Amino acid sequence: VLHSLFDRAEHSWWGALIRDSTWGFAIIEILHLFGLVLLLGGVFVMSLRLLGLIMTDRPVSRVADDLSPWTLVGLATMLATGLSLWASEALRMYDSPPFWFKMSFLLAALVFHFTVYRAVSRRDEVQPVVRGLAGGVGLLLWFGVGFCGRIIGFF
Amino acid sequence: MISPLQICQLIQDSQIGTSIRESNYVFPFVNTLHVLGLAVSVGTIVWFDLRALGLNMRDRAVSEVFDQVKHWTLGGFIVMFVTGALMFWSHAAFCYVNGFFRIKMIGLALAGLNIMYFHFKTQRGMAAWDNAPVPPLEVRMAGLLSIMLWAGIIAAGRLMAYTFTAEAL
Numbered sequence: 338v339l340h341s342l343f344d345r346a347e348h349s350w351w352g353a354l355i356r357d358s359t360w361g362f363a364i365i366e367i368l369h370l371f372g373l374v375l376l377l378g379g380v381f382v383m384s385l386r387l388l389g390l391i392m393t394d395r396p397v398s399r400v401a402d403d404l405s406p407w408t409l410v411g412l413a414t415m416l417a418t419g420l421s422l423w424a425s426e427a428l429r430m431y432d433s434p435p436f437w438f439k440m441s442f443l444l445a446a447l448v449f450h451f452t453v454y455r456a457v458s459r460r461d462e463v464q465p466v467v468r469g470l471a472g473g474v475g476l477l478l479w480f481g482v483g484f485c486g487r488i489i490g491f492f
Numbered sequence: 493m494i495s496p497l498q499i500c501q502l503i504q505d506s507q508i509g510t511s512i513r514e515s516n517y518v519f520p521f522v523n524t525l526h527v528l529g530l531a532v533s534v535g536t537i538v539w540f541d542l543r544a545l546g547l548n549m550r551d552r553a554v555s556e557v558f559d560q561v562k563h564w565t566l567g568g569f570i571v572m573f574v575t576g577a578l579m580f581w582s583h584a585a586f587c588y589v590n591g592f593f594r595i596k597m598i599g600l601a602l603a604g605l606n607i608m609y610f611h612f613k614t615q616r617g618m619a620a621w622d623n624a625p626v627p628p629l630e631v632r633m634a635g636l637l638s639i640m641l642w643a644g645i646i647a648a649g650r651l652m653a654y655t656f657t658a659e660a661l
Contacts, residue, residue: 395552403549483527484524491523
């Protein structure tokens with residue numbers, strides 16, 4: 338079932354268009370990096386705040402209000418460009434171990450982000466230990482996605 | 493007289509350059525650290541740029557946002573510089589003949605000039621606009637220029653790797 342999904346993506350007109358164009362893949366990858374700057378940059382600062390290492394004079398919920406719109410723009414950019422990159426070489430991805438590592442990290446990061454991380458970021462009365470733990474886990478999960486993502490290109 | 497290309501070729505052919513290039517793990521690891529360093533360096537400076545543009549954290553002083561992010565931005569840049577230097581070491585001649593590498597270096601120089609101009613000129617009048625929700629044009633231009641230059645540097649950096657050719661060798 339999964340393989341047929343990858344096969345259909347590989348043979349979709351969008352996947353073929355990117356694959357067959359000279360600059361398509363490169364340009365989408367650059368946009369993927371722009372999204373990375375906003376998403377990981379936003380997660381980085383928010384996590385530091387949860388860990389009590391930055392902007393400690395500003396309530397956690399305020400920092401979250403500042404950062405989350407831009408972070409979500411970054412996430413949306415990464416998902417749209419990421420799906421496009423995947424479609425252009427889906428069958429190669431199916432056989433790539435780093436790709437599956439990345440998807441595992443991504444799933445874990447998304448679930449964690451929109452449950453625990455979001456809840457902790459929106460409250461100002463959370464225990465520092467819980468808050469710091471959420472910040473650390475969120476940071477590791479999202480940077481883990483980035484790490485595995487770059488490794489896909491090499492192995 | 494030895495040419496810059498020959499110097500780059502010597503750097504690339506050095507023992508360290510060769511071992512970075514030919515290792516199955518060192519280059520990918522250094523490259524990955526470079527990208528994660530990007531998230532920390534540009535990913536933090538962009539918050540200052542957005543504040544300078546009056547698009548974010550308007551109720552905070554510009555100088556406060558700068559003081560908060562600067563250490564992390566600097567730390568990210570040190571990672572970028574070290575990993576970037578290692579990658580240059582292993583591909584110096586490839587880089588030298590690559591148009592995108594030159595664009596990236598020019599972009600970095602301009603980003604440096606933008607920061608210095610802001611620091612030594614624009615920042616002198618800071619007391620007048622530090623707390624302004626939307627700072628004056630000169631400050632907003634510095635923020636916009638920073639975002640555009642870093643976007644260009646990232647794009648050129650990524651395109652470099654697609655256009656490395658064997659002609660240098």
